[in-house]
Amino acid sequence: MQRQLATVSVMRSAGQLGQAKRVCEVLLTQSQAHGLDVVASTALADLAGLSLAVGESRAAVKHCRELLAHGRHRRDNIVLQAMAVMAAALFMQKEVEQARGALVVFAEASRSRGWEWFDLYSALFALLAALEGRHETAARVLGYAERAQHQVGDAQLAQALEQAHGMVNAMLSPAVVNRLSQEGAQMAPATVCSWALARVDR
Secondary structure (H helix, E strand, O other): OHHHHHHHHHHHHOOOHHHHHHHHHHHHHHHHHOOOHHHHHHHHHHHHHHHHHOOOHHHHHHHHHHHHHHOOOOOOHHHHHHHHHHHHHHHHOOOHHHHHHHHHHHHHHHHHOOOOOHHHHHHHHHHHHHHOOOHHHHHHHHHHHHHHHHHHOOHHHHHHHHHHHHHHHHHOOHHHHHHHHHHHHOOOHHHHHHHHHOOOOO
């Protein structure tokens, strides 16, 4: 089964998302049948991310909820990933308030682990602020998220960044966006999180 997990990773890297998803579904069935909880959790996490990547947001949410129910007492990277993927999938479904709830849980878990994985998914917090009409906050969080994307170099931020940018640029002047983005780029994760999850612009 470790070989199948490796195969999923290779296929995903090669952009063969549909094939990777099918291998992952088989792996999940096999691991559950043999009581291999760790492998099953990894397969569920991969399935959630792959479902999101191919635009199957409902399936992504379903897999995330299964994973969280299966490992709700665990405090590891898989749970953090599940909350972030769930938030992204809920944004795709225009379920902004539910996505906010997922991000609140993600933020609490990330804070408890020294802000682990926060940078990778920080663009989701910018998107939340933009969708809630808090464009100045969104611009600040975008500044942080863009710096994080440069440092982490992960494509998972790209879509959320693009969507948030479009909304912010439609409402604020380039000079204001630039100033606020520069402010955000200097913020600590705790400050960014506090701003992003506030209900009003500060």
